[in-house]
Amino acid sequence: MPAAVLIVDDEKNILLTLSQSLQLAGYRTELASSGQVALDVVSARPVDAVLMDVKMPDMDGLTVLARLTALKPDLPVIMMSGHGTIDTAVKATQLGARDFLEKPLARDRLLVALRNALKHQAAMEELQELRAQLGRFDMVGGGPAMQRIFSLIQRTAPSEGRVLITGENGTGKELIARALHQNSKRKSGPFVKLNCAAVPHDLIESELFGHEKGAFTGAVSVRRGKFELAHEGTLFLDEIGDMPAAMQSKLLRVLQEGELERVGGAETLKVDVRVIAATNKNLEKEIAAGRFREDLYYRINVVQIHSPPLRERREDLPDLIDTFLREACAKNGRRPLALSPDALAVMSAYDYPGNVRELRNLVERLAILCEGPVVSRTDALELLPRGRPLPPMPEPTVGGDAPPVAAVTQAAPAVEPAPPNPGGWRPRVDQTFREQVEDAEREIIQRVLAHTHDNVTEAARILDLERGHFYKKMKALGLRRGQSES
Numbered sequence: 001m002p003a004a005v006l007i008v009d010d011e012k013n014i015l016l017t018l019s020q021s022l023q024l025a026g027y028r029t030e031l032a033s034s035g036q037v038a039l040d041v042v043s044a045r046p047v048d049a050v051l052m053d054v055k056m057p058d059m060d061g062l063t064v065l066a067r068l069t070a071l072k073p074d075l076p077v078i079m080m081s082g083h084g085t086i087d088t089a090v091k092a093t094q095l096g097a098r099d100f101l102e103k104p105l106a107r108d109r110l111l112v113a114l115r116n117a118l119k120h121q122a123a124m125e126e127l128q129e130l131r132a133q134l135g136r137f138d139m140v141g142g143g144p145a146m147q148r149i150f151s152l153i154q155r156t157a158p159s160e161g162r163v164l165i166t167g168e169n170g171t172g173k174e175l176i177a178r179a180l181h182q183n184s185k186r187k188s189g190p191f192v193k194l195n196c197a198a199v200p201h202d203l204i205e206s207e208l209f210g211h212e213k214g215a216f217t218g219a220v221s222v223r224r225g226k227f228e229l230a231h232e233g234t235l236f237l238d239e240i241g242d243m244p245a246a247m248q249s250k251l252l253r254v255l256q257e258g259e260l261e262r263v264g265g266a267e268t269l270k271v272d273v274r275v276i277a278a279t280n281k282n283l284e285k286e287i288a289a290g291r292f293r294e295d296l297y298y299r300i301n302v303v304q305i306h307s308p309p310l311r312e313r314r315e316d317l318p319d320l321i322d323t324f325l326r327e328a329c330a331k332n333g334r335r336p337l338a339l340s341p342d343a344l345a346v347m348s349a350y351d352y353p354g355n356v357r358e359l360r361n362l363v364e365r366l367a368i369l370c371e372g373p374v375v376s377r378t379d380a381l382e383l384l385p386r387g388r389p390l391p392p393m394p395e396p397t398v399g400g401d402a403p404p405v406a407a408v409t410q411a412a413p414a415v416e417p418a419p420p421n422p423g424g425w426r427p428r429v430d431q432t433f434r435e436q437v438e439d440a441e442r443e444i445i446q447r448v449l450a451h452t453h454d455n456v457t458e459a460a461r462i463l464d465l466e467r468g469h470f471y472k473k474m475k476a477l478g479l480r481r482g483q484s485e486s
């Protein structure tokens, strides 16, 4: 069935021309000559996308947009205007418009915008469906790596198979473990976690198996261990690569026989626990080095799920930043901040050694510090640890027919006045103008290269220069890679 597009404009001839044009491209169309009619249509019938004029006599497009997004938050709306100011484009984006087009509309541009909006919509619906199937868990990411993880969770969760989750710190291993539990037959049972690296070696046995009263100094009463607490549920053993050798053998026995004794106890207890383990270490290397038991490895590694570092799945950044920004703004009682495309480019160029945890903390800081309403490239540069040395630079200007989303960037200086003396610059009399410009260019390029760890492609992207042009510029300024300050 062709997608239905609702066109809203008070000018009848525009309604008819657009309708004809979209029908020729294979869409169904609905027409509304005012905001009120548009709201009535959307309430009464299914519509896949809306194309709406900003300037209308009784209710202007932005007001209708706000009502539409309240009514149907997921409905993609493309705004169009013949008097498109940057201010209006920013407002429309903040109110949830997917795109903003200038009148007179170029047919190709309109069809691309519509196709993108519908594609984005379909992808979001698919993801929501997948999430709904998986049950409620808070994992974000529409990229292929996360999709693979979602699919593995979906297939593995209902089984009783042990799972080993690998990946660097902060990549979401615990979230995966929780999702596995929540989507298993054990979901009404407990989810118990033990971080093997955080417990002193001499206490780990009693943490896992519990102890009887008087088993050792300090054991003043009977205590149940994590295995007992996780009975009929899931035990998540985080950082299992840090488990001391003596404990590895004891753990093996519980996994083989489902039996244990509390420290200092004579009674054998039967437990029914599904173990999910996680590690940031390469266990094969640990085995080769004699630090991890191979037989234990095979016991815990029935299914392996790898959670890749964030720098290898940058395609998830927009979704993650958006989610964290919304959460952090809500938590701090402020209106949602929008992220300019340039700020996103800067944030995408950073490598996040602390992975999603670091991103979440950085975004939370943004929500507190950014004066908003749009996070500019400068805000992003100030936020990132290695972004700090970058000098303040003018926001790039955009040509008249640039994509509307770039217009949001253009607006940034309006909400963020430049400091009176950016970068602490002082006039010099001992250099020609040309030499001063070259010095400044050299410094900017060196700093950006330091920021990107000498990655020329990323540096060119941050400075909005074509890669070839960036190389030429480096050469002309006598710069080579590896000269940047870190």
Ligand SMILES: Nc1ncnc2c1ncn2[C@@H]1O[C@H](COP(=O)(O)OP(=O)(O)OP(=O)(O)O)[C@@H](O)[C@H]1O
Pocket (backbone or CB within 6 Å): 138, 139, 140, 141, 167, 168, 169, 170, 171, 172, 173, 174, 175, 176, 238, 280, 356, 357, 360
């Ligand atoms: N895909 C994701 N979607 C949303 N939030 C995520 C995602 N991945 C990680 N996070 C968030 O990042 C933070 C770290 O995640 P988590 O504790 O699961 O990582 P971890 O790999 O277990 O870390 P560690 O190895 O340090 O224990 C948490 O706040 C978590 O909510």
